[in-house]
Amino acid sequence: MPRDYSLLGPDAARAVESGLAAADWYHSDVPRKEMKELMTRTDGPAIRDTILLYGVMALCLGFGIWLWPSWVSAPFWLAYGVLYGSASDSRWHECGHGTAFRTPWMNNAVYQIASFMIVRNPVTWRWSHARHHTDTVIVGRDPEIALMRPPAAARVALNIIGLPDALAGWRRMILNASGRLAPEEASFIPESEQPKVIRTARIWVAIYAATILAAIATGSVLPLIAIGLPRLYGAWHHVMTGLLQHGGLADNVTDHRLNSRTVLMNPVSSFIYWNMNYHVEHHMFPMVPYHRLPDLHARIGDDLPPASPSILAAYREMMPALLRQFRHEDYFILRTLPPTARPYRGEFHQPEA
Amino acid sequence: MPLIDACATEDIDLEDVMRFDHGGHSYAIYRSPDDEFFCTDGLCTHEKVHLAGGLVMDHLIECPKHNGQFDYRTGEAMRAPVCVNLRTYKVTVADGRVLIDLG
Ligand code: FES
Secondary structure, eight states, X not given: OOOOOOTTSHHHHHHHHHTOTTOXXXXXXXXXXXXXXXXXXXXXXXXXXXXXXXXXXXXXXXXXXXXXXXXXXXXXXXXXXXXXXXXXXXXXXXXXXXOSOSSHHHHHHHHHHHHHHHTOOTTHHHHHHHHHHHTTTOTTTOTTOSSOSSOOHXXXXXXXXXXXXXXXXXXXXXXXXXXXXXXXXXXXXOGXXXXXXXXXXXXXXXXXXXXXXXXXXXXXXXXXHHTTTHHHHTOHHHHHHHTTTTTTSOOSOSOHHHHOOBBOOOHHHHHHHTTTTBHHHHHHOTTSOGGGHHHHHHHHGGGSOOOBSSHHHHHHHHHHHHHHHHHOTTOOOOOOOOTTSOOOOHHHHSOOO | OOEEEXXXXXXXXXTEEEEEEETTEEEEEEEOTTSOEEEEESBOTTTOXXXXXXXXXXXXXXXXXXXXXXXXXXXXXXXXXXXXXXXXEEEEEETTEEEEEOO
């Protein structure tokens, strides 16, 4: 039977019945003292990275505007676009977990800015992401499955320029600004939080309206190149890295070693992605801040499948699996564990009979 | 209800939390940075995860599953996705033992 990914469909009901929803997940053993040390929050690394991020964005924006409309401005816009349309994805993610900074207002400030740039309502997506952590790649439960089976090739390709996701975000913004929520949103956002969804959407509409007015008044697309459109022309990096998180791996299992992928990346991609390439580690222990994930990786590496050594290697592993899923949607890559690892256990990846 | 002897004070590090099960119910006992002891229900009000796996920061406990936070002194839910407050229990410390009043 083909998979039904909707949150209100038959697979969702089956996941609840079979005990796959809100199940107990596998965790590698880490003594409490060590885990406490790994979870400890500090402001320093995220302040450094945020100054670097917004500083480089400001420079690129300045040069881009200064050199506009010459083609010489293009490299500055491309760099600005990736920081706006892709680095905002990882900042949204880390600050949404509240782990990037120790100081709450710093997490919140970067979370709000990043949510606007990536066009994800900060309230809605906090709840959707909580569900993604409860029910990672459980069909019908996880609202954030990027690569469904069989893969929707056109949708994935268009997302490289942000299209379906950003358009959906803007459409949803307009719906929310009109005072309404989509039925799926209402299924996972508690009523007490729903007015916040609407308030944020209205603020965003005001910002976009001001940007569009500025474009009309100046007779130039420049304001939109700076605000809004970078979500499209700068999206490719977060799509490239994001597809690797779970693509081609198992679904409906309760062991992140089976359904998530850790990929070692070059320093620039790691900065843009804020270490989310340590994806198995992040899912297993979401309390560990991004800047300690390499340490966590070193600590539990012998209990995990080997990390893919590069983005290219990870694509070489994932792409053939995706191609096979076009014909056999049940196909997936079963990642092998090192001999030092605790084995995959039936009760962790099969619904109880 | 009599006080329940839950653990020794030195069983919990400063600014840390410990799980305590009693009578089929799970509790979390906290030792604050200023060396005071507190007790709440042991399971997060969001999705029933054991808070003892979480992180104590000042007077907050952060849940290990979705990073929701409570003030463990009052049980107040402080950060989404937790919205429902935690139940708290009175704690007394006597002769190096942590006694909780489950009444
Ligand atoms: S289970 Fe505690 S925040 Fe979700």
